[in-house]
Amino acid sequence: xxxxxxxxxxxxxxxxxxxxxxxxxxxxxxxxxxxxxxxxxxxxxxxxxxxxxxxxxxxxxxxxxxxxxxxxxxxxxxxxxxxxxxxxxxxxxxxxxxxxxxxxxxxxxxxxxxxxxxxxxxxxxxxxxx
Numbered sequence: 001x002x003x004x005x006x007x008x009x010x011x012x013x014x015x016x017x018x019x020x021x022x023x024x025x026x027x028x029x030x031x032x033x034x035x036x037x038x039x040x041x042x043x044x045x046x047x048x049x050x051x052x053x054x055x056x057x058x059x060x061x062x063x064x065x066x067x068x069x070x071x072x073x074x075x076x077x078x079x080x081x082x083x084x085x086x087x088x089x090x091x092x093x094x095x096x097x098x099x100x101x102x103x104x105x106x107x108x109x110x111x112x113x114x115x116x117x118x119x120x121x122x123x124x125x126x127x128x129x130x
Contacts, residue, residue, distance in 0.1 A: 040081040047111035054119070058104040061097050062086060068094065076115060079105060090115040097123070 037056045059079040067074045075095040078086040103123030107116045
């Protein structure tokens with residue numbers, strides 16, 4: 001009788017482990033204390049909710065532009081989600097990013113801004129094309 005219970009518990013633990021593995025996102029964004037981890041779709045749907053707040057958002061880089069002027073170096077880029085919606089960001093310096101990189105950006109969101117100035121960027125995390 002005890003052997004059946006052991007197999008039952010081992011089976012339950014194995015099932016929980018498999019469910020946990022399958023529910024993990026390929027590109028998980030770690031949450032930091034006091035920072036709202038959100039999606040681009042949520043921000044664009046309700047920009048007033050995030051106005052003035054520090055947010056963390058992840059997605060794929062598109063349209064990076066590197067500018068080196070007498071006033072300094074800047075990197076303009078867009079981050080897009082699976083639905084194709086994008087938000088424009090700008091960072092100080094020439095960032096080591098390229099088209100298609102997955103990054104996580106922390107920034108203070110301003111709904112009236114054309115570009116959002118980033119506080120930090122994590123990544124890039126590139127997919128190997130095999």
